[in-house]
Amino acid sequence: MSTKLVAPVRERAASGELGSSVVIAALSRALDLAEGEPMGHAIRSCWLGMQMARWLDLRPAERQDLFYALLLKDAGCSANAYSVTHWFQADDLVTKAELKITDWSSQWRSMIFAIRQTAPSAPITRRMAQLVSVGSRGAGLANELVEVRCTRGAEMVRQLGWAEPAAAAVLSLDEHWNGSGRPRGLRGDEIPLLSRIALLTQTVEIFWRRGGGRAAETVLRQRRGKWFDPVLVDLVLAHAGNSKLWRQMGEVTHPEHVGYLDPEPRVIPSTNMDDMIRIGEVFAAAVDAKSPWTTNHSTRTAALARLMAETMNFNPIEQDRVGLAGLLHDLGKLAISNAILDKAGPLLPEEMEEMQRHTSITHEILAPLWPLDDVAEMAASHHERLDGSGYHRRLRGPELPHGADILAVADVYEALTAHRPYRRGMDADEAYFELKKVQGRRLAAEPIAALEHMVADRRADEGDQGTVSPT
Ligand SMILES: [Fe+2]
Ligand SMILES: [Fe+2]
16 A cells, blocks of 8 residues: 555644544444454445546545445444344344355345355254244345345435435445345446445455455456446456456555545544544444344443533543543444344353453454544443453553543443343432442442432432433
8 A cells, every 4th residue: 555645644643633534434344343244344345446436537526425435335234233133043243244245136046045044053943933934024024124224324324424425325235237136126327326336346345355356356247237237347347457456455454545535534633522423423323223222322321421521520622532432432342243232141151252352343443543542442441340350451440541430330320221131221229229339349439429410410400209311
């Protein structure tokens, strides 16, 4: 990757500013994980799509729409994770990754996919029963799963403030050139050009990663005129002749490597968090949508943590940064299967180990955003405990990053008062009782006192003794 191209992006970060292009590229890696792909899938798809935009001589506004559509193409992916797990009785991340390499427009291949993926570890009688259930829903189920994902994804693109063509591109991401796609069965030019580019690049990136340039070119030829617009296929094949294209794509590994491809990135100053918080709210909603049991968890935790920081006399900038860390703290959960997140009972040791990976993944996703280092540290430390019994770095009291103790209390309080598959949510007094039991040993006393103070104030204002939430 040319250092000349990446340098301006680095200079901006060093001066304490972020560009929206790098922020969204960094966060797109969370969406990769939610689709069962490794981090970097979306940024490489984006890089290839932007090369196509150059060959097609698209206008700057179209290139910008394409840039964000490619990075946010999987924005709605968490919205169907619960349904995928429910219907296939399998690991949603494995099912989704397998679906990406299956030509599901073929009935025969769809059937083989369903047989392989439905309840793979269940006894044969349960597998058959589930397969009948999936089969009875047939195309309707597939349409529903794609529609939920694409509609939610397009909505998120709008909430982030990008233009309608970017949202429209995400909405029609799974439509195929010959009309065999979903959910609307559009064909040919009825499908927006940006969607046609996005479908092609995301598929090519997956096949390239599995089998190199040869596999990428094979899938392009096999699906030319079926999934893909023939003109776009010919365009890529014409430029892939000497394999330089695939070599260059292999060098795209970091958000900075695509940051310069947005013709006009928005500047996000690190001292004013308004834009970052808006972005954080959208990604928090994506995390919360993954499981019906965590609805509003990130947004509620963030609101609680921010108010606690205010009560503890943090300055307004610090309050915003605590709130932002609250919004982003569970980003890493997008990489955890719903088979674990939604399990109706205590987790087995190996499942617990898998669940505990989410904090280090949160850190890895946020790490490229250097001006937000403190936010990344706080977010990734929300399961650390004063006595060193937390995870993932087993930090102890003084080692905890500034604000992490607040986030830890907000996270636990929110979780205790929310319903879970295996228990109902506690009321405020029951939750305090639990917090007090570990006060000063595992959780810090000051944030617990701040929380208690906030709820007492709210109860006094409302004259309502039963109020649970201070937000
Ligand atoms: Fe967590
Ligand atoms: Fe959490």
